[in-house]
Structures are given as C-alpha cells and as structure tokens.
Amino acid sequence: MGRPARKRRPEGRAGELSDVSTQIEATSPGAVVQEFEDHGELTVEVRADRILEAARALKNGPSQFTLLSGVTCADFPDEPGRFRLAYHLRSVQTGGRVRLRAWAGGLDPQIDSVTSVWPGADWQEREVFDQFGVRFHGHPDLCRILNPLDWDGHPLRRDYPIGGEEVQFTDAV
Amino acid sequence: MGRLDALKGFGVTFRTLLTKPVTIGYPEHKTPVYPRFRGRHRLWLHDDGLEKCVGCSLCAAACPADCIRVVAEENTPEHRVSAGERYARIYEINMARCIFCGYCEIACPFDAITLEHSYELSEYTREALIYTKDVLLEPAPKQPPLHSNVPGGPIPPGEA
Numbered sequence: 001m002g003r004p005a006r007k008r009r010p011e012g013r014a015g016e017l018s019d020v021s022t023q024i025e026a027t028s029p030g031a032v033v034q035e036f037e038d039h040g041e042l043t044v045e046v047r048a049d050r051i052l053e054a055a056r057a058l059k060n061g062p063s064q065f066t067l068l069s070g071v072t073c074a075d076f077p078d079e080p081g082r083f084r085l086a087y088h089l090r091s092v093q094t095g096g097r098v099r100l101r102a103w104a105g106g107l108d109p110q111i112d113s114v115t116s117v118w119p120g121a122d123w124q125e126r127e128v129f130d131q132f133g134v135r136f137h138g139h140p141d142l143c144r145i146l147n148p149l150d151w152d153g154h155p156l157r158r159d160y161p162i163g164g165e166e167v168q169f170t171d172a173v
Numbered sequence: 174m175g176r177l178d179a180l181k182g183f184g185v186t187f188r189t190l191l192t193k194p195v196t197i198g199y200p201e202h203k204t205p206v207y208p209r210f211r212g213r214h215r216l217w218l219h220d221d222g223l224e225k226c227v228g229c230s231l232c233a234a235a236c237p238a239d240c241i242r243v244v245a246e247e248n249t250p251e252h253r254v255s256a257g258e259r260y261a262r263i264y265e266i267n268m269a270r271c272i273f274c275g276y277c278e279i280a281c282p283f284d285a286i287t288l289e290h291s292y293e294l295s296e297y298t299r300e301a302l303i304y305t306k307d308v309l310l311e312p313a314p315k316q317p318p319l320h321s322n323v324p325g326g327p328i329p330p331g332e333a
C-alpha cells in the first residue's frame with residue numbers, strides 16, 4: 001500500500017554466533033549444538049538437557065522472547081535422537097523470531113517442560129505427547145489432548161500403522 | 174471507494190432485512206428425505222419370521238470402512254433362525270466408522286440389509302454406536318417425517 005517496508009534484523013557475520021546463541025551460551029556453556037540461518041529464519045539447536053536454561057535465557061535476556069508461538073515435533077526414525085522438537089519463539093518487544101530445536105531421544109523420549117517459562121506451552125506439549133509420545137518433565141498435567149484418553153499408541157509416529165487401528169466392536173464371541 | 178458505495182452496501186443490507194428467510198427451523202420443521210436416501214441400516218425378516226440374512230458376509234467384504242462384523246452359525250432343526258443353511262449369530266455394525274455408502278445393501282444377495290431413512294443417530298458414548306443385530310432388526314426409534322412440515326417450504330419429491 002503506502003507503508004514503508006519493515007527493517008530486517010542485521011545478520012551476523014559468517015563464522016560468528018548470532019546474538020541468540022551467544023545469550024544461551026553465556027548462561028549455559030556448551031548448550032548450543034549448532035545454529036544456521038535459512039531463508040531469513042534463524043534456527044538454534046540446543047542439547048535436550050539444557051532446554052530449560054536456554055528457554056530462561058531467551059525469555060529473560062535482552063532478546064526478550066516472551067512469546068512461544070508453538071511447540072512442534074517431527075519423527076526421524078533413522079536419527080539417533082529420533083524426535084526433533086521445535087520451539088518457535090517471538091519477541092513482542094523487538095519483533096525478533098527464532099526457532100529453538102532439540103532432539104528428545106528415541107526409545108524413551110523425554111525432555112524438560114518449558115511451561116514454567118512460557119505457560120502457553122501447556123497444551124502444545126500435551127499435543128506433542130499425545131501424537132508422538134514425548135514425555136515432558138515438570139508438566140502440570142501431561143495427558144492426551146486430541147485422541148481419546150484410553151487410546152493406545154501415538155498416531156503421528158512414523159511407525160504408526162496407516163489406517164491401522166482396529167474397528168471397535170462389542171466383545172461378543 | 175466513495176461515500177456512495179458505502180450507502181449502496183447499506184441498501185443491500187436493508188433490502189435483505191425485508192426478504193423472507195429460507196432457513197428451515199430444525200428440529201421443529203424437517204424436510205423428508207429423498208426415496209433413495211442412505212440412512213440407518215435395517216435387517217429384514219421374511220413374512221414367516223425367519224431372517225433373510227444367512228451370514229454370507231458379502232456385506233462385510235464390500236464395506237470400504239471395514240465396519241461390519243459377521244460371525245455365522247449353522248441352522249439346526251431345533252434352532253432355525255434364517256431361511257438358508259446358516260444364519261448370522263453375531264452381526265454388528267460400527268456406526269462411527271460407517272460411511273453410509275450403501276455398498277453393503279448393494280452387495281447383499283438376499284435383500285437382507287437396506288439403508289433406511291433415519292438419520293438422527295447421535296449417541297453419548299462410542300459403545301452405543303456399535304449396533305448389534307437386535308438393534309438393526311428393529312426399525313429405527315427416530316423416524317424422519319413422511320411429509321414436509323416446513324411452512325411455505327419447497328414441495329418434497331413424491332408429493333403434490
């Protein structure tokens with residue numbers, strides 16, 4: 001229309017960590033595994049056991065990532081970590097965006113819950129638990145949210161059978 | 174966009190206020206369904222009281238949703254249920270999985286199962302949606318109206 005285009009956040013020089021990663025590393029050294037920028041989006045991968053410290057650093061630090069847009073998960077059966085969680089963060093104050101990534105593990109996927117940092121993560125983590133089976137430590141009420149409460153299995157896992165649940169009938173034999 | 178366009182919009186709103194609504198006030202007014210409407214299933218009996226269903230399971234084989242379960246049993250001289258060699262000892266349809274396609278009705282060689290007109294099938298539990306043979310043999314408790322009671326509504330097919 002007639003409005004000026006939004007100013008882009010300045011990108012870090014090649015070889016240097018971004019502000020976000022620097023803040024995480026300051027409070028929790030060794031937490032950041034890697035970071036990369038693609039199509040203008042910054043993704044920071046952290047160790048799963050440091051997710052809570054990273055969350056606090058990003059929310060309370062100068063970046064002020066006070067808004068958690070969502071917690072999502074993807075199943076990579078060939079990777080050792082298998083479940084790749086993504087926390088999409090936004091800063092209402094600065095307009096900044098970042099994606100925090102962590103691998104929750106394969107056989108018994110667990111990670112700390114970030115509900116103590118962002119209360120809005122409550123139902124998001126419940127959905128990840130319901131669909132993928134990732135357990136969140138410290139979650140106030142971790143139970144299924146989409147599927148019936150007595151459902152077996154985690155439907156969005158790659159090994160969930162397609163059209164696989166049995167049609168329910170009575171117990172008559 | 175000038176001021177005149179805004180007034181034109183208000184004119185449309187006002188004219189619509191004066192037209193008669195076409196909304197059908199369900200549940201007080203209901204339209205009857207077309208003759209071949211596919212609603213709730215029904216299992217049928219012959220005039221002499223024997224069941225038409227012989228437990229051949231063609232309906233279960235035809236069902237795209239795999240929601241029919243048939244377990245057949247031999248008819249004995251003491252206990253004769255159907256008109257053929259065997260009868261369906263267990264016949265269940267999971268109405269939560271049924272897609273109301275009517276393939277079971279098409280597949281049945283004995284006209285034992287048809288889809289009737291009843292469509293008000295809500296239940297409070299998933300278990301209540303698993304219809305067993307005794308439920309299916311009976312006509313539906315909630316039958317749709319035979320004639321339209323919609324005031325000033327369109328004349329349904331087959332009437333007038």
